[in-house]
Amino acid sequence: MSRSSSSSVQSLAMSEENHHNCADYAELRSNMQNLAKSSGITKALQAFRLMRTAAPGKPTIYDYNSLVNCCLKSENLCSHDLSTLYSEMKTLGLSPNASTFNTFLKGLNLIGESKVALWVTIEMCNHAFTPSFTSLSTLLKKCSDSMELEDAITVLELMMGLNYIPTEPQVILLINRLSKHGMTEKATLVLYKLLDKALFYGFCKKRLFKEASNCLNKMTTNSRFYPNVRTYTTFIKCLCDNGRIQEALSLLGRMEKRGLDPDIVTYNIILRALSNQNMVHEVFDLFQTIYQKELSPDRYTATALSGLLKKGNLGIARTLLHDIFYGGSDMDIAVYNVYYCLFSGFKSKELSYVIECMIKNDIEPNNITFNTILKGFCKGKSMDEALEYFQSIKKPDLVSFNTILSASCKKGDSKMVEKVIDLMKDEGFKLNVVGFTCLMQYYCNVGKLNDCLDVFECMISQGPRPSMVTINSLMIGLCKNQELEAAYRVFCNLESYGLSSDSRTYKILMRAAKIEGNDLLVEELQRKCRGEGVKPNN
Template sequence: MGYSHLEVLEGLWDSYDDDISSPDVFDSLIRVCSSLDDTSYAYEVIINLKIEKGFRVSVHAWNNFLNHVLKSDSVDGFFRKYEEMISYGYVENVYTFNLVLYALCKDMRLYEAIGVFYRMLKGGIYPNVVTFNMIIDGACKMGDLDLGLKLFRKMGMMSIGFIRPNSVTFNSLINGYCKLGDMKTAEIIRDEMTKMGIEPNVRTYATLVDGYLRKGCIEEAIRLCSHMVDKDLVPNVVVYNSIIHSLYSKGDTIMASVFLSYMIKTNIPFDKFTDSILVKGLSRNGFLKEALDYHKWLVSKNLESKDGFLENTLIYYLVRSGKDSKPMIKEVLDEISDRGFTPDIVTYGTMIDAFCKQERMLDAVCAYEDMIKMGKKPNLMIYNSIVNGLSKNLSVDLAKIMMDEMKKVGLVDVVSLNSLLNGYFANSKVNEALNLFLQMQEDGRLVNVVSYNIILKFVCKFGSIQEAKEVIEMMVARGVSPDSVSYSILVGNAFRKCSLEEVIGLHDDMVIKGVIPDDQTYDSAFGSVVCEESRDLSSGSIRD
């Protein structure tokens, strides 16, 4: 009715009678304040009661307050309030400990959470299934499946037989194994779930479907989807989104359309992810007209997202489709303007990056100039796209001018410098390249393994293998570890110029430096030798 929380508190306090009133009324007020998504109101009630009225609310009221703090504030904010509660002499119950465990697991502090868990047990506070589920889920999310499974197996023993796993427990384990790609174990856990009389739910199947799709096993994912239907479980929008996204990624637009029709027939409403998947899937598979038509339909129904993601996706693929796409790009931009928005920095960045990748530098520069006219400041990603595009398209002098502009605003990074370095070598401007590399070396933060690989590639092409080896030694001396690309450049060029013994020596030296050989380069250089010598070797190989 418009009264503030403190006015309501005063009214309750003035009418409070120790003999006939219930103290739970103040807990109720705190719950109401917390439910309004403003925990500061609840906190003011707690502190006002304590300091001005000498009244302690129950630990249940604190738990409710802390729960909302955890949902709306940082983990650090939660712990500050939790420690304050303890300082007032409150004794935690299982719900308090569950909140602490949830906060620690959310902050990826698993082993601290386990310490709190054992403190519970020592204090005679028995955990409930939620307690176990949070620890198990935290272990699974951190990839420690052995710990998660160990806790799962000991739930009964640690709770004196009172606690049994539920669907949440199994789903956490299944999700953990799916994230690791161990679908065999995930299926075993699912079977164990069924044997215990706990039927897999939609979330169980959604997790397994996602796991198979991550491994590229679309057939297995579709099999599970059919199995769900056989169990009278209706696949939800998450399941459909995962499958349709994977089908579009594989280019199977026909089967993607089949699943879309299933969604419509079973009245599964599309969400913003479905819309994004549709627009991107149609666009990347060449159905730009259909993607545009779907976007127009969303706009007409006022269903389009307000973040510009769909428009940026359309613009990116329209640019990639060819030079005749300009009218359609203008149409999308006009639609944005008609809705009262202006193209943002992401929209311009999308256009510029796509133009650069299509080697349409004039269009990229025009988009850049339009962005400046609209008062938008380019970010590092946009600058890097232009520098990289100019450097690759024999316009390295223009790239240098752009780099100078970047320096003025303090946005130069190693990516932009590497693009210019590569451009100089590509344009045979060796002195400029070497001078730039020396400048990069002076500031250790502006040189990385990519920088050295660019130098290595040039040296191998126009110099000697001995000079290339010196570049490798320079890398190591400056604390930059060679990678498989370095291996491919050095060994691949040595194979064409040096004897087999020298190539083997280079290979061994790179392996000693911790480089994992590039398989393709290794097979090209040593494949025939390994086949020939395998007749005489009982074990091992050059790779060993």
């Protein structure tokens, strides 16, 4: 863009007499490009130098980049050619731009010259340009592959400096190569460099709690990699998201003991977990701590309370939200979306008041807003009214469809179920795991257990893969229909389908077995529960 705009400015300023020069320039340029592609570097360079005769200021860095790019397209390019090209740039006093370096790097990677590529990368950084993640990542792999291990470490350091995290296979390759060649110390250095970036966060993401914990302990033994508030918070979040609140709380204690002060982000994560578990007293105590520490609750604190609202603890949620609202923090659409829940009946007067507030604060409702309101309509008696609201949503998304589908299924309204599925087909929406689970619940509600099992089997063979909610809904549905034995059969077969159970699955079956007075099954379940170690709820 910049080239074309500068040349159009130039051509506007050109007088009649050097008009022919302009034609010469274009011709010379295209000649240079053709020679570079086909006739080797010497002739291409001659043509390039000839361009100086076309007009003052020619050739430009763009012409030069084009020269290099065309040379890369010729077949017999070697690294000597590239270094000749680089000297030419210096000789002519052309200032390279980011594209110049990237073009060179592309060429050097093509011919596998990792050493030169590293040199160009460092030159690029010296000129205050930032190499891309991809180019550094490619270079790291090339260096490791060609056993330029010292260079690989230099690349790794460059990447870390830019906050680029190399991919896992690349790290493994490098550490492997270093270790095999007796460079154990270097391998350890690489490991430590990555310890508090890639590795720890990777463990948390993959829910490898033990590994993450060991990693955290290892970090505390090395002052250079001492974990910070963020490190702890990441782990706390990972524990909370997997239903391990007690462990999260004990980690919070350990973190404080080590002199790290949790901030509002840490507390928001814990508040959300406590609120989702309806642990009202603990939520209240944590609020006291937050205020004692003179931290300001913010929009995230407000949304963290949504669990309390869903569980119907409107009073305390209202008090806490009120304090946050008047504490002066900026609120946004997410907070309003949570706030809607306070008006559980969605009386139109209250609703329009909230919407007025939003408009006053320049906050645009989003699909989450519409879907929340839709859910309110679905709770009402009339599905027709809900459908009417649904049809007023400009761009309903999959959640909108699932909201109305779920309500129709719960109410056993077969006509509406059919209508919604037809609507989805018309609009090009496919049922996902949530939609299929709704349908399974519908079949159980109306006693069509075979249809329900058909859907389940279809999901196993063709997808979408049943989730934990799907499995537990099926268990509940079968047990409600006095089909405990069928439920237990599915339960026993889960593993062969590549699925698993969690603590809720056990609880559902156990409860049904006790109600039926099936002592054998109760014992069997207790044995399984002890033997396998039950996974916590997600």
